[in-house]
Amino acid sequence: MADSANFALRCDNLHRYLGQDDARVHVLKGVSFEARRGQVYAIVGPSGCGKSTLLYLLGLLDQPDGGEIEINGRKMSNTDDLARTAARGEHIGFVFQFHFLMLEFTALENVMMPMRKLGRLSLPEMTDRAHSLLASVGLGEKTHRLGTQLSGGEQQRVAVARALANQPSIILADEPTGNLDVKNSALVFDLLTRLAKENGQAVVLVTHNPEIAQRCDLTRPMRDGLFV
Amino acid sequence: MSPNLRIALRFLTAKKRAMLMSLSCTVLGVGLFVLTQATTSGFEEFFIKTILGTDGAMRIEDKIQDTLRQMTAGGGSDFQISQRQGLKYIEGVEEPKLIINALKDFSNVSGAAPVLRGSVLVRADFKNESAQVFGISLEEHLKVSDLGRQIVQGDVATFREQPTGALMGRVLADRLQLSTGSSFILEAQGQRMRFTVSAIYETGVADIDKLRVYVHLSEARSLLQKPSGVSFVQVNLFEKDRAPQNSIQIQDVLKHSAKPWQEREKSWLSTFRALRISSAITVSVFTLIAGLAMFNTLAMIVLEKTKDIAILRSMGYERRDITQIFLWQAGIVLAIGAFLGCVVGALSTLGVSYMPLPISGIFKTETFVVSWNIWHYVEAIATAALMVMIASLIPARRAARLEPGDIVRGTAQ
Numbered sequence A: 001m002a003d004s005a006n007f008a009l010r011c012d013n014l015h016r017y018l019g020q021d022d023a024r025v026h027v028l029k030g031v032s033f034e035a036r037r038g039q040v041y042a043i044v045g046p047s048g049c050g051k052s053t054l055l056y057l058l059g060l061l062d063q064p065d066g067g068e069i070e071i072n073g074r075k076m077s078n079t080d081d082l083a084r085t086a087a088r089g090e091h092i093g094f095v096f097q098f099h100f101l102m103l104e105f106t107a108l109e110n111v112m113m114p115m116r117k118l119g120r121l122s123l124p125e126m127t128d129r130a131h132s133l134l135a136s137v138g139l140g141e142k143t144h145r146l147g148t149q150l151s152g153g154e155q156q157r158v159a160v161a162r163a164l165a166n167q168p169s170i171i172l173a174d175e176p177t178g179n180l181d182v183k184n185s186a187l188v189f190d191l192l193t194r195l196a197k198e199n200g201q202a203v204v205l206v207t208h209n210p211e212i213a214q215r216c217d218l219t220r221p222m223r224d225g226l227f228v
Numbered sequence B: 001m002s003p004n005l006r007i008a009l010r011f012l013t014a015k016k017r018a019m020l021m022s023l024s025c026t027v028l029g030v031g032l033f034v035l036t037q038a039t040t041s042g043f044e045e046f047f048i049k050t051i052l053g054t055d056g057a058m059r060i061e062d063k064i065q066d067t068l069r070q071m072t073a074g075g076g077s078d079f080q081i082s083q084r085q086g087l088k089y090i091e092g093v094e095e096p097k098l099i100i101n102a103l104k105d106f107s108n109v110s111g112a113a114p115v116l117r118g119s120v121l122v123r124a125d126f127k128n129e130s131a132q133v134f135g136i137s138l139e140e141h142l143k144v145s146d147l148g149r150q151i152v153q154g155d156v157a158t159f160r161e162q163p164t165g166a167l168m169g170r171v172l173a174d175r176l177q178l179s180t181g182s183s184f185i186l187e188a189q190g191q192r193m194r195f196t197v198s199a200i201y202e203t204g205v206a207d208i209d210k211l212r213v214y215v216h217l218s219e220a221r222s223l224l225q226k227p228s229g230v231s232f233v234q235v236n237l238f239e240k241d242r243a244p245q246n247s248i249q250i251q252d253v254l255k256h257s258a259k260p261w262q263e264r265e266k267s268w269l270s271t272f273r274a275l276r277i278s279s280a281i282t283v284s285v286f287t288l289i290a291g292l293a294m295f296n297t298l299a300m301i302v303l304e305k306t307k308d309i310a311i312l313r314s315m316g317y318e319r320r321d322i323t324q325i326f327l328w329q330a331g332i333v334l335a336i337g338a339f340l341g342c343v344v345g346a347l348s349t350l351g352v353s354y355m356p357l358p359i360s361g362i363f364k365t366e367t368f369v370v371s372w373n374i375w376h377y378v379e380a381i382a383t384a385a386l387m388v389m390i391a392s393l394i395p396a397r398r399a400a401r402l403e404p405g406d407i408v409r410g411t412a413q
C-alpha cells in the first residue's frame, strides 16, 4: 500500500463484455495496469484489441463487468455516478479517439468548458489559462474559431488543450496524434511529456505510431483483450 | 451566466428552425388561451354587470314568519301567507323604512331602495300590452342600479320633475309606438291612471325591456292601492362577490328573505360557467400542442447532441447539469414564447373587441365583449409552463441517463 501513493491510476483484472446476446464479445479479459505520476505510458496493439475500451474504463466513462479501478488511491469500482463524475472533472483529462469538440463553441470556449464546471479559477484566470494552453498546442491564433471552422488535426489539438485544462493528475489520450503531421505530433507529444515531468501527471496514451511509442517511458503491447 | 445556461443557449441557436417551430407553438398556445379567456369571461362579466346594474346585488323580500308566535297576516291585509323550504313567508316588506335603516349597519351595503311591483295593463292609442309597474324612489334607486345610464331617449331629470312621468323599456315603447312625451294609461285592479313617457331606457335584457314601466313610488301606491309596504328592497353592495355571505347575515338579522344575485341568476351563470369550461378544454389542447412541439424539438436536439453530452460528461458535468441544459432550452423558449404569446393575446383581444357583433336579449352590445384581466395572462403562462416543462422533462432526463461510454461506442439509443 505504501506504493500506491505513487500510482495515480491502477486497475486490476478488468473484464468487459460488449454487445448483446449472440453478439456478446469478451473484449477485455482480465487487464491489470498501473500508471505512476510523472510517467508517460503507451498502449499499443492491433486495431480491435480493446485499447479504447480499456481507456473508457480507466477514464470512468464506462463500467467494468469485473475488476478494480483506483484513482489516486481511491477505489472507484463501486462508487455512484456522481462520485465518478466528480473524479472525471477533477483528476482525469480525456482525449477521445474520434469527435473531439463541441462544434458550436469556439476553441477557447471548448478549453474553458471543464474549468467553468470545476469553478476553481476566476473568469480572467480561466481565459488566460485557455489562451496559453491553446498557444502551447500551436493554436494561439485560432482561439476564436468555432469547432466547425477547424481542421480535424486542429480540433484534436484543441481537445488535448481541453484535457489539460483542469490540471488533472491523469491524462488519458486515445491516439492524440492520429490526425497530426510530424511537426504537430511532436508538438503535442512534447507537451504531454513535459507536463508529466513538470507537474507529475500520469499520461496514458494509445498510439499506432511506433516512434511515439518508443519515446514513452513505458510501452504496454496489447493483444486480444490482454497485455502481452 | 451559468455554464449550463450558456451551453443551452448555444444549442438552441444551432437549431434555429426547430426552435422557431416550438416557439411559435408556444406563442400560439398562450395567445389563444388569453384570447379565449378574454372573450368568454368578457361576455360573462358583461352579463353580470348588466344584471347587477338592473336588479342590484341583492333583493330583500318576503318577511320570514315567526313560527313561534303563529302570527296571522291581519284579516284586511293583502299580504298572503305562503310556505317555502319549511319556513313560512309573508309576501313583501311591510316596513321598508325600518329595513333600509337597519341595512346601514352592514358595512358592505352601498345602497338600498324600496320597490313596489305590480301587474298592469298598458293602454296606448293603438294597442294594449300587459306589463309590470315598478314604483321606485328615484334618488335611492339610482344608487342601487344603472338605470340612469340605461336611458336611450329623454333623460332622468324630466322624470324627476314629472310626478306622473314614467320610464318605459325600449321594447315595450316600440310595441306601443310610444316615444318621450307620449301619454298612456296604466290599469290595475280596475284602477286607471294616466302617465307620460319621460324617458325610454334599454338594459339589453329583453325580459326587462319589454315588461317594466318605472313610475314614482307614490303613484304606484295609488295605482296598486297599497298605502304602505313594498314588494322588495333592492340592495347594492360594495363587494358584489360577498353577496351570498351578506345575504345570510341579513336574513338572520332582518328576518326577511335576502336573495343574492348569484342565486337569482343561477341558470345564466351556470351556462356561462359551462361555456368557460368548454373553452378552457379547447385552449388546453393548444397548449398541449405547444408541449408536443417542445418535446419534439428537444428530443431532436438530444439525439443530435449525444456526442456533446458524452464530452460534457467526460469533463465532469453531472447528470443534473445535462438535465439542466435541456430544461434551460425549454425554459428559454417558454419565456420568449410566453412573452410574445401575451403580446399576441393582448393584440388579438384588442382586435376582437372592435369586431361588430350585435347581441341583445340577455345583454346589449354592438361588438365583441372582452375582459381585460391580468389573471388570464397568468393562467395562460402557468398552463403553458406546465405543459412545456412536463414535455421537456422526458427528453432532458433521457439525455441525462445516457452513459458516456455507450455514446462514444455508438451504442447509445
Ligand SMILES: Nc1ncnc2c1ncn2[C@@H]1O[C@H](COP(=O)(O)OP(=O)(O)OP(=O)(O)O)[C@@H](O)[C@H]1O
Pocket (backbone or CB within 6 Å): A018, A019, A020, A023, A024, A025, A027, A046, A047, A048, A049, A050, A051, A052, A053, A054, A097, B409, B411
Ligand atoms: N458495441 C459493441 N458490441 C460488440 N462488440 C464491440 C462493440 N464495440 C466494440 N466492440 C468490439 O470490441 C473490440 C475492442 O474495440 P476497441 O474500440 O476497444 O478497439 P481498439 O483497440 O480501440 O481499436 P482501434 O485501434 O481500431 O481503435 C473490437 O473487437 C470491437 O469489434
Ligand SMILES: [Mg+2]
Pocket (backbone or CB within 6 Å): A051, A052, A053, A097, A174
Ligand atoms: Mg480505439
